[in-house]
Amino acid sequence: MGPDGAPSVLNGTVDTIAVVVLLAEFAMLRSTLLRSQIRLYAAQSFVVAVLAAVLAFADNSYELLILAALSIGLKVIAVPVVMSRTVRRAGADVAGAGSLRAASSALIALVAAGFGFFAVGRLGLQAHGLSPTVLAVAGAIIMVAFVLMTVRTDVVSQSVGFFSLENGVSVASLVVAAGMPLILEVAFLFDLLVAVVVFGVLIRVHHAEQGSLSTSDITALRG
Amino acid sequence: MGLEIAASGVQALQVATVALGAPWVSGVIARVEAVVQGRHGPRILQPYYDLIKLFGKESLRPAGAGAIFLIAPFVAFACYLTVPLLIPILTTFGLPLGSMGDILGGAFVLALAAFFVSVAAAETGAPYAQLGASRTTTFSALTEPVLLFVIFTVGLLSGTDLPYKMAETVTSSASQLVRPAHLLASVAMFLVVLVETGRIPVESHRSTNELGMIEHARTLEHSGPYLALLTWGSQMKQMILYALLLNVFVLPWGLASDRAAGSVVWAIVSLLLKCVAVGVVVTAIDNSFSKLRLFKITEFIAAAFLLAVIAVLTLYLGGG
Numbered sequence: 336m337g338p339d340g341a342p343s344v345l346n347g348t349v350d351t352i353a354v355v356v357l358l359a360e361f362a363m364l365r366s367t368l369l370r371s372q373i374r375l376y377a378a379q380s381f382v383v384a385v386l387a388a389v390l391a392f393a394d395n396s397y398e399l400l401i402l403a404a405l406s407i408g409l410k411v412i413a414v415p416v417v418m419s420r421t422v423r424r425a426g427a428d429v430a431g432a433g434s435l436r437a438a439s440s441a442l443i444a445l446v447a448a449g450f451g452f453f454a455v456g457r458l459g460l461q462a463h464g465l466s467p468t469v470l471a472v473a474g475a476i477i478m479v480a481f482v483l484m485t486v487r488t489d490v491v492s493q494s495v496g497f498f499s500l501e502n503g504v505s506v507a508s509l510v511v512a513a514g515m516p517l518i519l520e521v522a523f524l525f526d527l528l529v530a531v532v533v534f535g536v537l538i539r540v541h542h543a544e545q546g547s548l549s550t551s552d553i554t555a556l557r558g
Numbered sequence: 559m560g561l562e563i564a565a566s567g568v569q570a571l572q573v574a575t576v577a578l579g580a581p582w583v584s585g586v587i588a589r590v591e592a593v594v595q596g597r598h599g600p601r602i603l604q605p606y607y608d609l610i611k612l613f614g615k616e617s618l619r620p621a622g623a624g625a626i627f628l629i630a631p632f633v634a635f636a637c638y639l640t641v642p643l644l645i646p647i648l649t650t651f652g653l654p655l656g657s658m659g660d661i662l663g664g665a666f667v668l669a670l671a672a673f674f675v676s677v678a679a680a681e682t683g684a685p686y687a688q689l690g691a692s693r694t695t696t697f698s699a700l701t702e703p704v705l706l707f708v709i710f711t712v713g714l715l716s717g718t719d720l721p722y723k724m725a726e727t728v729t730s731s732a733s734q735l736v737r738p739a740h741l742l743a744s745v746a747m748f749l750v751v752l753v754e755t756g757r758i759p760v761e762s763h764r765s766t767n768e769l770g771m772i773e774h775a776r777t778l779e780h781s782g783p784y785l786a787l788l789t790w791g792s793q794m795k796q797m798i799l800y801a802l803l804l805n806v807f808v809l810p811w812g813l814a815s816d817r818a819a820g821s822v823v824w825a826i827v828s829l830l831l832k833c834v835a836v837g838v839v840v841t842a843i844d845n846s847f848s849k850l851r852l853f854k855i856t857e858f859i860a861a862a863f864l865l866a867v868i869a870v871l872t873l874y875l876g877g878g
Contacts, residue, residue, distance in 0.1 A: 347736035
């Protein structure tokens with residue numbers, strides 16, 4: 336703790352980076368173009384990698400740098416490239432579809448973020464002397480990602496929402512268990528890779544069958 | 559330590575700096591803007607010449623416009639002279655009348671000025687002035703909650719609602735600077751300043767198209783000395799908001815911490831330079847984005863609101 340109840344410079348920096356990740360999540364919710372959504376996901380993943388690097392230098396645990404490099408390679412370059420190629424191939428819609436207007440979905444997300452904040456903040460978890468704020472922000476990121484997946488009715492936004500949810504989980508795991516064995520962290524990353532493949536296939540199949548990326552057509556299949 | 563200036567003298571200097579410096583800041587910003595756009599642009603002192611010219615002109619009153627039309631410019635000008643008493647323009651310590659009102663009080667005085675100008679615009683019966691008045695009122699009602707949450711953040715951070723205490727808190731240590739609450743509130747405040755000073759992406763301030771105007775349209779019916787006061791007032795409002803953003807949130811360095819003549823003079827010079835720096839940033843935004851459609855402005859303000867709410871949330875959990 337610094338003077339006047341302010342967190343230390345490291346804590347403040349880590350908190351701020353986490354808040355930037357949260358803001359990127361809100362920006363994803365706001366952006367309608369699928370392309371810009373994927374770009375925002377890449378930017379968000381980059382910020383998470385920066386967080387890993389900052390923690391690596393703060394903790395002298397340099398294996399986190401390997402993790403940062405891996406997540407840059409995978410989440411900043413590979414996943415966005417695969418996703419944008421899928422969208423370009425589908426060629427059907429440029430913009431995603433939402434069931435709510437921008438302002439209402441932002442308000443709902445704000446309420447959900449507040450819930451995430453308080454739900455996690457009340458647990459009072461403390462790790463490595465880092466402030467509980469980061470965990471609370473991670474909770475908010477996950478909640479907003481859920482809102483993104485819920486209010487959007489196109490496959491691409493929903494999968495981007497799922498991937499960015501993984502970013503929220505990464506933030507939490509980086510802070511709580513920075514000393515976690517590298518192999519586990521890498522395993523998480525490869526989980527994500529599996530998810531990308533699964534979602535890629537799903538998007539292809541859905542587009543081939545429905546001729547669009549919107550999931551609202553699927554509702555018609557109800558028996 | 560050399561010459562000391564009396565506290566009331568510093569107080570008077572705060573008001574004088576804003577009153578006399580505001581046209582200069584506007585002039586420099588206009589010049590920078592012209593250079594960015596590849597024009598030569600007006601002289602830096604042009605705003606002063608404009609004011610002198612307007613003070614020498616006759617003034618006309620639309621038929622049917624009442625007393626408020628004539629009083630409003632004076633009330634607004636008086637309000638803009640009052641606010642510099644309440645906020646840290648030159649000093650980090652409170653001055654004699656500084657505790658007369660807190661940050662909410664300052665916001666109220668600014669709102670009073672806006673209210674009078676809007677009522678005067680409604681008084682004219684002219685369509686564009688009324689359009690400006692109704693738009694200004696609508697959008698200031700929307701920016702109000704943002705401002706409130708920013709003020710809450712300031713209050714929670716510094717444990718007081720006196721603006722100069724906040725400046726003290728920010729300069730106290732680097733850890734205060736990197737707290738997310740402080741950064742978020744600063745960005746939200748910057749967006750509010752963009753809205754309130756009528757800049758892109760909300761309003762194009764150089765435009766002469768009445769349908770695109772918001773605040774600017776309100777003064778279309780005033781002329782002569784009345785228009786001079788309103789123009790001068792809006793230049794002062796811009797400088798007050800810049801000073802609030804700079805000295806309370808972003809760059810509270812360069813403020814005088816004692817009443818020595820040297821540090822007060824340096825505070826004046828550094829404030830003017832800092833205001834120009836903000837002006838350059840605003841100009842850069844002005845020239846790289848397009849104006850939002852009128853109905854998209856609410857989304858812009860909603861983004862500012864989001865930042866301010868997250869600032870309070872991160873703070874409320876302690877630490878943030």
